[in-house]
Amino acid sequence: MSDYQYIASAKDFTAWLDALPSGETLIAVDLEAEFNLHVYGEHFCLLQVFDGQRAAAVDPQTVPIELIKGFLEDPRFKKIVYDCSSDRLLLYRNHQILMGNLCDLRVAVRLLELPRQGLGSVLEDQLGIEPEQGKKRFQQYNWMQRPIHRQALAYAIDDVRHLFTLRDRLISQLHEKDLMEKFHQENAAIQAEAPQTDRKPGILRGSKVRFFKPGQMRLLENLHGMREETAKQLNLPPNSVFPNKDLLALAQGKIKATAVQRPRSVDHQSFAALVQQFLQAVKGR
Numbered sequence: 001m002s003d004y005q006y007i008a009s010a011k012d013f014t015a016w017l018d019a020l021p022s023g024e025t026l027i028a029v030d031l032e033a034e035f036n037l038h039v040y041g042e043h044f045c046l047l048q049v050f051d052g053q054r055a056a057a058v059d060p061q062t063v064p065i066e067l068i069k070g071f072l073e074d075p076r077f078k079k080i081v082y083d084c085s086s087d088r089l090l091l092y093r094n095h096q097i098l099m100g101n102l103c104d105l106r107v108a109v110r111l112l113e114l115p116r117q118g119l120g121s122v123l124e125d126q127l128g129i130e131p132e133q134g135k136k137r138f139q140q141y142n143w144m145q146r147p148i149h150r151q152a153l154a155y156a157i158d159d160v161r162h163l164f165t166l167r168d169r170l171i172s173q174l175h176e177k178d179l180m181e182k183f184h185q186e187n188a189a190i191q192a193e194a195p196q197t198d199r200k201p202g203i204l205r206g207s208k209v210r211f212f213k214p215g216q217m218r219l220l221e222n223l224h225g226m227r228e229e230t231a232k233q234l235n236l237p238p239n240s241v242f243p244n245k246d247l248l249a250l251a252q253g254k255i256k257a258t259a260v261q262r263p264r265s266v267d268h269q270s271f272a273a274l275v276q277q278f279l280q281a282v283k284g285r
Contacts, residue, residue, distance in 0.1 A: 004055040004157045008062045016056055017071060027051045028080040028163035029072070029099075031087050032143040032156055036237040042090050045143035046153075048160040055157050061146065069097045080163045082106050082119045089195040100191050105163065107186045108170040111179050123162055126169050203244050212251070219285050220251035226277045230270060240265050242274060250278060257282070 007013045020027075032046040047058040047068060060068055071077070072091070079099065081087070083106035091097040109117050116125060123129040138155040174180050199205075204221060212220065227247065231238040238244075240263055249255045257278035262271040 004057055004153065006057050006059070006153065008059045010064050010067055013058060013063045013067055013071075016054075017067075019054075020051060024076050024078065025051065026078050026080065026164075028160045030081065030156070030160040030163075031091075032141075033087065033090055034142070034144050035086075035090075036239070037140060038142040038237065039144060040231050040235045040237060042094065043144060044090060044094060046148070046156060048156050050157070050160045050163070052164055055161055057148075057153050057157060059148075065095050065097075069095060072097050072099045075101055077101065078103060080105065080167050082122075082159075082163065082166075085190065085195075088191070089197070092195045093197045098194055102187070102191050103167065104187055104190060105167060105170055107190065108174055108183055111183055111186070112170065112173055112177070119159060123159070123166060127162060127165060129162060203247065208248060215285060216251050216253075219281065220248065222281050223247055223251055223278060226274065226281065230274045234266065234270060236265055241271075250282070253282075 005012075005016065007016055028050040030048045031044065032048070034041075034043040034045055036042065044060050047060060049056045049058065058068065072079075078101050080103045082104065084099070084102060084104050088099050091099055105122075106117070109122055114122060114125065116122065120131055124131065138149075138152045141149075141152050141155075143152075171180075174183050201224065203209075204217075204224060209217060209220065224247065227238050227242050231241045234241065242260065243263075246255065246260045250257055250260075257275045260275070262268065
């Protein structure tokens with residue numbers, strides 16, 4: 001189990017920052033977030049940082065977000081990350097934090113065409129670090145809850161602690177294969193602009209709606225908006241309020257809203273009201 005400092009106040013975070021080396025500093029960064037898994041919406045839940053010597057878990061629920069923003073946007077910190085796209089989008093959309101000066105190792109892994117490209121698999125294949133027994137149970141952990149389980153914190157810290165060593169190993173291979181220039185180009189490209197915050201939700205784009213007719217697509221967008229409002233009111237993940245597969249089938253006319261079984265997490269009154277909205281939307285299409 002990793003040693004780390006749990007930082008839950010502005011005072012402790014400022015003291016931790018003041019202890020970092022002056023000048024340009026290399027640090028490893030990761031974060032844990034909630035993405036419509038346990039509650040409604042996307043939430044920044046934990047920031048993990050390792051400076052090569054000290055590891056810290058920073059609680060954004062109690063440390064002022066302005067302090068975290070100042071740290072993550074500070075150009076003197078070069079941040080080692082792994083596949084930062086969703087984290088970077090979340091930080092920018094929710095908190096206007098534009099994290100830059102990144103070394104994203106996922107780019108290196110893609111250029112090297114490694115057979116397994118998830119971080120856990122890369123750590124195992126490249127560094128011989130096998131996943132700890134029982135670690136899988138924290139992959140869908142509710143990072144919104146407090147206090148955070150001590151084993152969950154150790155799980156969160158362990159991956160970021162290995163990013164320094166992984167960086168050295170991957171950079172060495174990039175040099176051997178004459179891919180460093182390509183890495184610099186692609187690594188710079190992924191952070192050259194602010195993340196796009198106006199993309200449609202996943203259910204409204206991609207292969208599952210590719211062959212939807214215009215009327216079906218308009219209906220799906222209408223149904224999706226109704227479900228979002230109900231999910232927000234109940235503070236539940238939208239898919240737990242009315243399953244995605246059923247929403248798609250409803251928009252295509254393959255099922256009726258009344259045929260969908262009420263999820264246990266939704267009370268009778270709220271579900272009945274949503275079904276009634278759906279019936280009206282389908283009738284008025």
